[in-house]
Amino acid sequence: xxxxxxxxxxxxxxxxxxxxxxxxxxxxxxxxxxxxxxxxxxxxxxxxxxxxxxxxxxxxxxxxxxxxxxxxxxxxxxxxxxxxxxxxxxxxxxxxxxxxxxxxxxxxxxxxxxxx
Amino acid sequence: xxxxxxxxxxxxxxxxxxxxxxxxxxxxxxxxxxxxxxxxxxxxxxxxxxxxxxxxxxxxxxxxxxxxxxxxxxxxxxxxxxxxxxxxxxxxxxxxxxxxxxxxxxxxxxxxxxxxxxxxxxxxxxxxxxxxxxxxxxxxxxxxxxxxxxxxxxxxxxxxxxxxxxxxxxxxxxxxxxxxxxxxxxxxxxxxxxxxxxxxxxxxxxxxxxxxxxxxxxxxxxxxxxxxx
Numbered sequence: 646x647x648x649x650x651x652x653x654x655x656x657x658x659x660x661x662x663x664x665x666x667x668x669x670x671x672x673x674x675x676x677x678x679x680x681x682x683x684x685x686x687x688x689x690x691x692x693x694x695x696x697x698x699x700x701x702x703x704x705x706x707x708x709x710x711x712x713x714x715x716x717x718x719x720x721x722x723x724x725x726x727x728x729x730x731x732x733x734x735x736x737x738x739x740x741x742x743x744x745x746x747x748x749x750x751x752x753x754x755x756x757x758x759x760x761x
Numbered sequence: 762x763x764x765x766x767x768x769x770x771x772x773x774x775x776x777x778x779x780x781x782x783x784x785x786x787x788x789x790x791x792x793x794x795x796x797x798x799x800x801x802x803x804x805x806x807x808x809x810x811x812x813x814x815x816x817x818x819x820x821x822x823x824x825x826x827x828x829x830x831x832x833x834x835x836x837x838x839x840x841x842x843x844x845x846x847x848x849x850x851x852x853x854x855x856x857x858x859x860x861x862x863x864x865x866x867x868x869x870x871x872x873x874x875x876x877x878x879x880x881x882x883x884x885x886x887x888x889x890x891x892x893x894x895x896x897x898x899x900x901x902x903x904x905x906x907x908x909x910x911x912x913x914x915x916x917x918x919x920x921x922x923x924x925x926x927x928x929x930x931x932x933x934x935x936x937x938x939x940x941x942x943x944x945x946x947x948x949x950x951x952x953x954x955x956x957x958x959x960x961x962x963x964x965x966x967x968x969x970x971x972x973x974x975x976x977x978x979x980x981x982x983x984x985x986x987x988x989x990x
Contacts, residue, residue, distance in 0.1 A: 667813070667965075674815045675815070677856055678815050678819075678856055678966065679968050681855075681859065681866070682855060682856075682937035682968060683935075685861075685865060686861055687861060691861075691862075691865030691866055692865070692866055693851055693865075693866050693935070693936050694925055694926055694935035694936060694937050697924060697925055697934050698922075698925050698935075734919060735925040737921075737969075737970050738970055738972070738973070739970050741959075741960075741961055742961065742965075742966070
């Protein structure tokens with residue numbers, strides 16, 4: 646009986662080892678799939694959805710615009726959505742897709758886009 | 762005498778039923794064979810699991826079909842398979858079909874599915890696709906009754922900003938996601954409810970994040986979408 650339990654436990658452990666964990670994506674790839682749709686392929690706010698939004702998506706390449714926001718603001722806007730920082734509700738909360746670490750990477754990536 | 766009549770009626774009914782079920786199974790088999798011979802699986806994922814990485818999503822050519830039987834209405838499927846229309850204005854994975862214009866991105870050349878089945882073939886394939894269910898989806902949740910359309914519209918357009926990514930009218934709304942102005946004809950409301958509650962259950966990397974709403978609000982949205990015809 647003990648042997649069987651040990652075998653079952655071993656198989657379960659092996660299963661856990663083999664199961665791949667969720668892949669942490671690069672900020673560049675996350676930006677491409679999730680942000681291009683509104684902020685555009687250049688990050689300048691010219692995404693294919695921009696015309697449908699009552700508030701223009703932020704131009705991530707504008708240092709003037711981006712300097713108005715703290716890193717904490719940006720992190721919260723991405724994680725909890727625009728409404729959480731009194732901005733547009735068209736910016737949804739991305740926490741069901743992006744991990745905190747991925748959002749932190751995204752904040753750094755945005756600094757690269759605005760060169761600020 | 763009365764009981765004999767009842768017995769005969771029951772036998773006739775059972776015969777009709779078994780013939781109906783038999784026909785349906787035969788159609789499913791023909792549909793499966795058609796899906797294989799037409800190589801639908803070369804563009805569509807016909808079996809789970811869904812893509813788990815962005816790299817895999819970017820290789821996607823057409824929408825996943827392994828839960829088509831939960832997602833679609835069979836009448837719509839039959840029509841679509843005969844004469845496909847554009848559901849996603851920017852294609853299956855929008856990011857693969859955009860190009861930078863002068864100041865903003867533009868949608869490149871996007872074409873609908875090439876399926877052009879006959880009426881009978883479309884029926885058979887639809888019957889087969891309807892067998893592909895999401896086992897965890899509850900049915901009979903969204904009932905066709907009165908609801909506050911005004912409240913649902915506020916959720917859709919203002920609070921959750923759905924129209925930012927989805928076309929809610931033929932000429933307005935976003936283009937990175939499926940059109941919704943005709944979704945009532947296309948989608949099973951129970952699936953819409955289930956998908957809204959957790960889009961990542963169906964597609965972990967889909968560019969629509971999960972919202973934290975009450976079941977009541979998700980139901981309102983599902984009913985509003987069901988009314989879009």
